[in-house]
Amino acid sequence: MPEATRCWVCHRSLEEITAAVDTETQEERELKKQMSQVSWTKSKFVESADLWRRTLPRDFKDMDFQFIASNASQFASIKGLGEVLDAKRLMVDWLSDSSSRLRKGGDAMQAAPELAPLEKQDVDSLVRMLDQFEAKSRRTVQPDMRREGYASGFDGLKLFEGLEYLIAQGLLYYDVRTQLLTYALVRANAKKPKTTLRMVQANGYPPVQLCSVCETLVVGLRAPERRMEQPVAAPEVAEKPSMPAERPVEEAAEPAKVAVPVVAAVAGAEDLSPAVAEIVNKLGPATKEAPKTRGLHEHRATEEWDEVLQKQASEK
DSSP: OOOOOBOTTOOOHHHHHHHHEEEOHHHHHHHHHHHHHHHHHHHHHHHHHHHHHHHOOOOTTTTTHHHHHHHHGGTTTTTHHHHHHHHHHIHHHHHHHHHHHHHTHHHOOOSSSSTTOOOOHHHHHHHHHHHHHHHHHTESTTTTOTTTEEEEETTTHHHHHHHHHHHHHHHHHHHHHHHHHHHHHHHHTTTTTEEEEEEETTTTSSOOOEHHHHHHHHHOOOOOOOOOOOOOOOHHHHHHHOOOOOOOOOOOOOOOOEEEEEOOOOOOOOTOOOHHHHHHHHHHHTTOOOOOOOOOOHHHHHHHHHHHOOOOOOOO
């Protein structure tokens, strides 16, 4: 027996991949739960139908079914009649309304939540189910529908005949409900990503089998790129940074002058005499590159000479 085709990356067969990733969604679980409920309810309906056949009194067998259903209060003594009429309202009336909407299509279907999502092929399938039922019973599901050779609804049926026709419509009701849930389950399954095995060529390598899971994990799957041959450029010689031309000493920019407070120097020299301290204060702040000034002794001599000149002038 030939070996199953496997993914080149994970080496799993399609069956193994499907079993690993094809998990049931919440929507699918809910739809399957509803299908189980419909199946269980249908079985209970069949049990109730057998009970109705046994309990309906034979005394009313020749009475018109529609007359009894329209005057239920007068026949309240009939055991099980209430259940029969409830089933009629629940199932037969729903079938009649759905049959009308399916045949009209368009906006008529959009107003019914169960029928709105249906595709055309689904609608055609349901209409065929209704046509087959009506052809077998020779009666239309819609009471207001007239078709040659077909009776409308329960017209002309006696009590037990009408009961059997109601039971048949009840079974059709559950079949249609099951079919609607089946279509919904198919739509839910179609939303899930599909697992496949296919030949994939990447980056110029020979094609290989990749599963849909590994294919989505591989990044950059693309055809090989053609690169044009670029001429080899000569190595660039790093240029030495050009040194700025030296300017003559006399034209060089003067450095910034930073003021140095003299007060701090005076305060730091505790052994200065008051006279010297006064002279320093008069000089004001100096700079680091200030022009050369006379020494303190020169200032002192000048001050003393000025005093001599002033004394001589006052004596004249």
